[in-house]
Amino acid sequence: MIQYNKIxxxxxxxxxxxxxxxxxxxxxxxxxxxxxxxMTKSRKASTTVALDYGMMTLPGGDKIHLYGTPGxxxxxxxxxxxxxxxxxxxLLLDNTRADPFQDLRFFLNKFAGFIEATSLVIGVTQTDxxxxxxxxxxxxxxxxxxxxxxxxxxxxxxxxDVSLLxxxxxYTIAPGxxx
Amino acid sequence: MTDLTMTPLRLAVLGMDERTAKLFKMFLQxxxxxxxxxxxxxxxxxxCMIDMDARRATELFDRERQTHPERVLxxxxxxxxxxxxxxxxxxxxxxxxxxxxxxxxARQILEGRKSRKTEKADAETQPASLRTVAVxxxxxxxxxxxxxxxxxxxxxxxxxxxxxxxxxxxxxxAAAHYNPKDFLxxxxxxxxxxxxxxxxxxxxxxxxxxxxxxxxxxRIWINxxxxxxxxxxxxxxxxxxxxxxxxxxxxxxxxxxxxxxAEEQLDPDRLIPLDAFLWKMxxxxxxxxxxxxxxxxxxxTLKYWPNLTRFLLIPHTMRIAALLHHSxxxxxxxxxxxxxxxxxxxAFISATHALGLIEQQPKQQIARAExxxxxxxxxxxxSFLGKILKHLKMS
Numbered sequence: 159m160i161q162y163n164k165i166x167x168x169x170x171x172x173x174x175x176x177x178x179x180x181x182x183x184x185x186x187x188x189x190x191x192x193x194x195x196x197m198t199k200s201r202k203a204s205t206t207v208a209l210d211y212g213m214m215t216l217p218g219g220d221k222i223h224l225y226g227t228p229g230x231x232x233x234x235x236x237x238x239x240x241x242x243x244x245x246x247x248x249l250l251l252d253n254t255r256a257d258p259f260q261d262l263r264f265f266l267n268k269f270a271g272f273i274e275a276t277s278l279v280i281g282v283t284q285t286d287x288x289x290x291x292x293x294x295x296x297x298x299x300x301x302x303x304x305x306x307x308x309x310x311x312x313x314x315x316x317x318x319d320v321s322l323l324x325x326x327x328x329y330t331i332a333p334g335x336x337x
Numbered sequence: 338m339t340d341l342t343m344t345p346l347r348l349a350v351l352g353m354d355e356r357t358a359k360l361f362k363m364f365l366q367x368x369x370x371x372x373x374x375x376x377x378x379x380x381x382x383x384x385c386m387i388d389m390d391a392r393r394a395t396e397l398f399d400r401e402r403q404t405h406p407e408r409v410l411x412x413x414x415x416x417x418x419x420x421x422x423x424x425x426x427x428x429x430x431x432x433x434x435x436x437x438x439x440x441x442x443a444r445q446i447l448e449g450r451k452s453r454k455t456e457k458a459d460a461e462t463q464p465a466s467l468r469t470v471a472v473x474x475x476x477x478x479x480x481x482x483x484x485x486x487x488x489x490x491x492x493x494x495x496x497x498x499x500x501x502x503x504x505x506x507x508x509x510x511a512a513a514h515y516n517p518k519d520f521l522x523x524x525x526x527x528x529x530x531x532x533x534x535x536x537x538x539x540x541x542x543x544x545x546x547x548x549x550x551x552x553x554x555x556r557i558w559i560n561x562x563x564x565x566x567x568x569x570x571x572x573x574x575x576x577x578x579x580x581x582x583x584x585x586x587x588x589x590x591x592x593x594x595x596x597x598x599a600e601e602q603l604d605p606d607r608l609i610p611l612d613a614f615l616w617k618m619x620x621x622x623x624x625x626x627x628x629x630x631x632x633x634x635x636x637x638t639l640k641y642w643p644n645l646t647r648f649l650l651i652p653h654t655m656r657i658a659a660l661l662h663h664s665x666x667x668x669x670x671x672x673x674x675x676x677x678x679x680x681x682x683x684a685f686i687s688a689t690h691a692l693g694l695i696e697q698q699p700k701q702q703i704a705r706a707e708x709x710x711x712x713x714x715x716x717x718x719x720s721f722l723g724k725i726l727k728h729l730k731m732s
Contacts, residue, residue, distance in 0.1 A: 163721075184732075216724045245722075289554045297641050306662075308642035319646045321729045322655075326642065328722050328729075329659035334675060335719065336656075337726025 163220070164243050165324060167210070168227040168269065169250035170261045174283045174314030175226040176210045178250060181317040182324065183212025183224055209240060237268060246277035246327045250314065251296075254284045258291060259299050266303065278305065279327040281312030281319070346373040346440050348411070349382035351401060352391030361386075368433035372440045382408060384443045389414040390429070395497040402495075403571055406564045407450075409443040412494070424494050487620075489652045492681070495567065496624045499680040504633040504669045513683065515622070516629040517691070519573050521545055522615075522622040526691060529557065529611055531593055542592040545569050549596055549603065556608035570621035610647060616688045617649045623687035625680025627668060631690055635697040636665035643694060653677050657685045667700060 167175045180187050188211040210226030225240050241247075249265050251258050262280075266273065282293060296309050308326040312319045329335055348365075350358050362375045376382050385401050385408045387394060401410065410424040413431060425439045425446070487495070502509035517523040525548060528541035532550035541548045549558040561569070619628075631637065639661040645654060656675050660666065668686055672679040689695045 182729075214725070214728055216728050218724070220721070220724060222725055222728075245725075289556075292555060293644055294641075306641065308645070308658075310642075310644055310646040312646055321732075322646050325655055325726060325729050326645065326659075328726050329655050330662075332719050332722050333659035333663040334656060335659075335723055335726055337723045337730060 164223045164225055164240075164245060165248060165327070166225050166227065166241050166244045166246070166272070167248045167250060168237070168265055170252060170255060170265075172255075173250035173252040173261075174281075174312070175250055177314035178248070178281070178312070178320045179210045179212040179224045179226050181314060181320045182214060184215050185213050187212035187224075209236065241269070241272045244272060244276060246279070246331060247273055248279055248281065248323060248327060250281045250283055250312065252284050253282050253291065254288045258282075259296075262296065262299060266305065273305070277327055277330045278307040279323050279330065280307055280309040281314070281323045282309065283312050283314055285311045286313070345371050346443060347376045347381055347383045348373050349385040349408070350375055350387075351385060351397045352388035352394050353386075357388075364431070364433075364436070369436050369440070372437060383447055384409040384411055386411040386413065398494070399497060399571065403568045406568045409446045410494075411439050411443060486650045487652070492652055492684075496621075496680075496684070499625045499678075499683075501672070501679045502669070504667070510633050513626055513633070513679075514629050514631075515624075515626040517619070517622060517687075518629075519575070520622045521569055521572075521574070522618045522691070524574075525618055526615060528593070529615060538596045539593045540596050544574060550611065551608065554608075555611040557611050557614050558603050558608050559614075566618070567621045570618055571624070612644065612692055613647050613649070615691045616643065619688040619691035620649055620651060620684050623684050625678075625684050626687070627683045628687050628690050631668070631686055631695075632697060633668060634700055636667055636700050637661055637671070637686060638665040638696045638698070639689060640694050640696055643689060643692065648688075651681055651684050651688075653681050654685060657682055661695070665698060 167178055169175055176187070209228060210224075212224040212226075214222040214224065216222065222245075225244075227237055227240055247269055249262075249269075251261055251265075255261060269278075280296065282296065293309050293311065297306075300306060308323070308330065310319070310323055310326065312323055314320060328337075345365075350361065353361065358375060365371065365373050365375065373384075375386075382405075385405065387398055387401065387410060389395075389398070389412045391397070398410070398412075401408065412424055412426050413429055414426060415429045425442045427435050427439045499513075502513045504510055517526065521543065524543045524545075528539075528543055528548050529550055531541065532539040533552045536552050538549070538551045538553075541550060546559055546561055551557070559566075627633070639658055642658055642662060645658070653675060656677075657671060660671055660675060666674065668682050669679060672682045675682075686695060
């Protein structure tokens with residue numbers, strides 16, 4: 159039986175997946191960052207080549223595994239494996255990228271099956287560096303897709319931001335949830 | 338120089354009869370070792386002690402907040418209360434130790450304010466070359482732009498307690514509404530709408546203080562701190578028209594003009610996101626009531642989730658958002674389904690209404706199945722999700 163105890167973080171290179179997992183994890187996260195040598199180098203010094211892993215331990219001992227997908231598309235063969243048993247998807251988008259809407263479409267397409275089966279929240283990062291596009295424009299981009307998820311501005315370094323984003327994910331699965 | 342730790346704290350009292358006030362005077366002089374005194378002339382007071390179990394205590398609290406926002410409030414109550422940032426609670430029956438602790442806390446708040454004022458004054462008088470010292474702080478993001486959480490206790494301290502209403506009772510229904518146009522909220526909303534429609538940075542003279550709106554980045558600037566704003570939000574326009582606060586006398590019309598060169602150079606870190614500002618104003622103004630044009634009989638849907646990581650969060654914000662985003666409900670139904678006070682739902686609807694995030698429709702005649710999400714998780718799974726949620730909230 160599949161155990162639904164994973165939360166998957168995805169998004170393009172530099173969107174803050176590793177940082178977000180570090181913010182939430184109760185244990186030092188396992189990172190697989192390597193020095194960037196390809197196009198990634200222009201956006202950050204190192205990048206995740208396999209996956210990131212963090213963990214939250216709940217009262218009673220249950221564990222929630224936090225997985226971050228590698229940002230580079232050439233590792234997308236891993237994404238299906240990672241999402242099996244996932245509770246939902248946290249998509250982080252970098253507002254300073256040349257075309258964040260293209261990133262949005264790309265990841266929604268790649269994870270379409272997983273999103274349909276579970277739930278989705280979107281965190282837009284780096285808004286302090288570039289304020290536009292506004293969140294309302296992201297909502298507009300989603301019109302006609304049948305998706306209307308929570309979209310929040312997020313600073314992946316701030317635990318509170320990441321926590322609120324994941325809380326919204328849980329509430330979209332079970333509105334009225336009490337905790 | 339006055340040393341706050343040496344001189345007695347000057348207290349005004351509200352909600353107490355003469356006899357009780359006299360007893361307190363003796364109590365402060367004796368068991369409390371004259372760490373505080375009740376001042377006859379209330380105007381000299383640094384703090385105000387209110388009996389929250391007295392009749393109309395909430396009204397007294399609100400009035401004191403508006404007229405003397407600089408005072409620390411010491412609230413006495415039989416109920417167990419947690420401290421909020423600007424008020425100190427003392428549980429009844431009042432004992433010397435609890436009272437001394439409260440006096441100490443009130444002094445700390447006053448000291449904190451005093452040193453913040455000094456720092457601000459120092460920063461303003463320092464030569465420009467020294468101001469760069471604070472720059473590293475900015476890289477971590479401005480705290481003022483991050484969501485603040487108003488828990489149930491703070492919500493009630495700031496906004497009062499409103500009993501749930503029977504929506505079928507016309508009198509109660511009328512009392513549960515307010516008109517944003519009767520308050521600054523309406524004027525500020527109009528000012529922002531004006532700038533957004535013109536897509537031009539505007540300085541708008543409002544009946545209180547001028548507002549500078551930058552529509553391209555959806556940011557605003559106003560020369561007021563949180564406490565001033567909160568107090569101003571609560572004053573009806575009719576009263577504001579007779580007051581001289583903020584340096585500009587109340588005017589009935591909005592006067593908009595293009596911003597001047599100095600305003601173009603405003604420090605970006607002092608600009609507030611427009612949506613977060615309007616959201617907050619609506620919460621302070623509504624005080625747990627519904628805007629006049631939201632019907633209690635209509636079902637409300639949340640079109641989009643608000644940007645909750647950057648907004649003032651009232652109790653149960655996420656639950657209300659999730660429910661109204663999932664399916665339409667009347668405001669009172671939503672409160673009943675979630676098992677929460679109506680005033681939280683009303684305040685949430687006010688804030689989302691101010692941002693144009695809700696839609697209303699007449700209630701469906703066919704009774705909708707009671708809150709049945711299309712794929713409602715099994716109870717075991719819901720309990721597991723609840724555990725994750727609790728963990729996230731606690732840690």
